[in-house]
Amino acid sequence: MFIARERKLYDDFHQERKTHETGISRLGGVGIFCSFTIISLLFAKHDAVLPTNILLTACIMLFAVGLKDDLAGAGPSTKFFIQFLVAAILVFLGDVRLTSMYGILGIQEIDFFTSSVLSITTIMFMVNAFNLIDGIDGLAGTLGLIVNLTFGIMFLHMEQKELATLAFSMVGALAGFLYFNYTPSRIFMGDTGSLLIGLISVVLGIKFIELNKIGYEQISPVFISAPATAVAVLIIPLFDTVRVFTLRVIQRKSPFQADRNHIHHRILSLGFTHLQATFIIVLTNLLFIYLVLILREWGNFTLIFVFLGICILINWITTVLIRIKFRRDFKLDYFWK
Numbered sequence: 013m014f015i016a017r018e019r020k021l022y023d024d025f026h027q028e029r030k031t032h033e034t035g036i037s038r039l040g041g042v043g044i045f046c047s048f049t050i051i052s053l054l055f056a057k058h059d060a061v062l063p064t065n066i067l068l069t070a071c072i073m074l075f076a077v078g079l080k081d082d083l084a085g086a087g088p089s090t091k092f093f094i095q096f097l098v099a100a101i102l103v104f105l106g107d108v109r110l111t112s113m114y115g116i117l118g119i120q121e122i123d124f125f126t127s128s129v130l131s132i133t134t135i136m137f138m139v140n141a142f143n144l145i146d147g148i149d150g151l152a153g154t155l156g157l158i159v160n161l162t163f164g165i166m167f168l169h170m171e172q173k174e175l176a177t178l179a180f181s182m183v184g185a186l187a188g189f190l191y192f193n194y195t196p197s198r199i200f201m202g203d204t205g206s207l208l209i210g211l212i213s214v215v216l217g218i219k220f221i222e223l224n225k226i227g228y229e230q231i232s233p234v235f236i237s238a239p240a241t242a243v244a245v246l247i248i249p250l251f252d253t254v255r256v257f258t259l260r261v262i263q264r265k266s267p268f269q270a271d272r273n274h275i276h277h278r279i280l281s282l283g284f285t286h287l288q289a290t291f292i293i294v295l296t297n298l299l300f301i302y303l304v305l306i307l308r309e310w311g312n313f314t315l316i317f318v319f320l321g322i323c324i325l326i327n328w329i330t331t332v333l334i335r336i337k338f339r340r341d342f343k344l345d346y347f348w349k
Contacts, residue, residue: 013037013192013199021083036197038082040189041204045075047185048208052178060174062219066106067178070098074139074211078204088268091203092136098211099135103128108218110134112225114239116313135214141249142210144256148276149197149286150190154294155248156209157186162245162301163216170234175219182212195286210249217242237308240315244304248275248297251323278330282337296326 015021016037049068056064077094080086102108109131113119122130146152164179189205192198201209224238235241243250252275257267279289300322304315328347335346 013039015039016199036200038200038202039204040193040199040201041075041078041082041206041208044182044185044189044201044205045071045208047188048181048212051181051184055174055177055181057174061172061223062108062175062178062215063106066101067215070102070106070211071208073098073101074207075204078202078207082202082204086203095136095139095207096132098139099132102135102215103131108135108215110218110221114221114225114312116239116316131218134218135211137253138214138217138246138249139207139210141246141253142213143203143206144253144274145249145276146201146206147274148280148289149195150193150290151276151286151293152206152209153186153190153193153201154290155297156213157183157190158294158297158301159213159245160186160209160216163213163220166220166235166241167216170223172219172223175216175223178212179216182209194290197286213246217246235308237304237310237312237315240310240312240319241304241308243316244300244319245297247300247319247323248293251320255323255327275327275330278334281334282330 016039021037021039052064073094077086077091109127111127112121142152145155160179160182164176164183167176167179189201221238221242224233224235256273260267260269275293276289279292300319307315332346336342
């Protein structure tokens with residue numbers, strides 16, 4: 013914050029999408045990165061389930077492109093190229109890879125090529141999902157904290173202490189950042205922070221799924237329906253990105269064209285403050301986590317489609333409420349147009 017004031021490094025571009033009237037530094041991600049990296053190195057082990065050198069290499073690459081974007085802007089092609097390299101490094105060198113479809117759509121094991129493509133796509137998608145959800149004070153940070161805290165607790169239950177340490181390192185980094193990010197926000201995380209949160213969250217999600225795969229080290233999974241559990245933990249950025257991309261494609265726009273149609277923008281349009289919108293979204297995420305833990309016997313296929321249906325229902329209700337608010341009356345046809 014001090015450096016930003018001295019060097020006048022403010023959030024002064026993307027003016028059309030800003031929700032603040034004054035310039036605010038976008039360098040919060042630097043603090044998150046430094047804190048996470050130091051603690052991860054402090055507790056690193058050479059024989060960890062996820063090699064620390066591979067993970068931190070990926071983090072540093074994302075940090076570099078994120079910092080470039082926060083300070084001077086970076087082209088989409090550059091960002092996606094670095095994200096692809098990061099995902100490829102994690103998949104091929106770090107073995108952060110989905111090796112099965114886990115019965116979803118009736119598919120179990122998949123070959124190495126399909127597994128690699130699916131894993132790289134998943135990593136890139138979730139990295140960008142957290143980047144896109146970072147639109148209002150405290151939202152991406154709080155969601156990242158909840159996601160990593162949940163994975164950390166589950167990894168502890170699975171006795172995977174190295175992965176739990178990574179998760180709790182991110183929790184601590186975000187807790188320190190959020191003190192300055194809640195309304196009135198004094199600093200933003202920028203792409204440096206949101207890309208890093210997305211990367212760590214999706215890596216932990218993939219490892220959680222794989223470590224609960226039936227037959228892993230000849231033991232039964234600690235958490236059944238692990239893929240559905242990971243989806244529930246990551247449901248908010250996941251569904252918001254799928255929804256926004258789908259609508260843009262239907263409207264014949266680029267899926268990467270920025271707009272104000274994200275879930276947090278829609279809740280703000282109903283008259284809620286940044287803090288209220290953040291906690292509404294976070295409580296919804298916690299509800300999905302609770303549901304998947306008590307309904308895990310239903311299986312992956314059923315749970316994922318139930319969650320998709322709930323998300324569509326919530327989105328539909330939000331749309332109806334927005335129509336009522338801006339049209340200042342109520343008609344039955346507001347439910348469909």
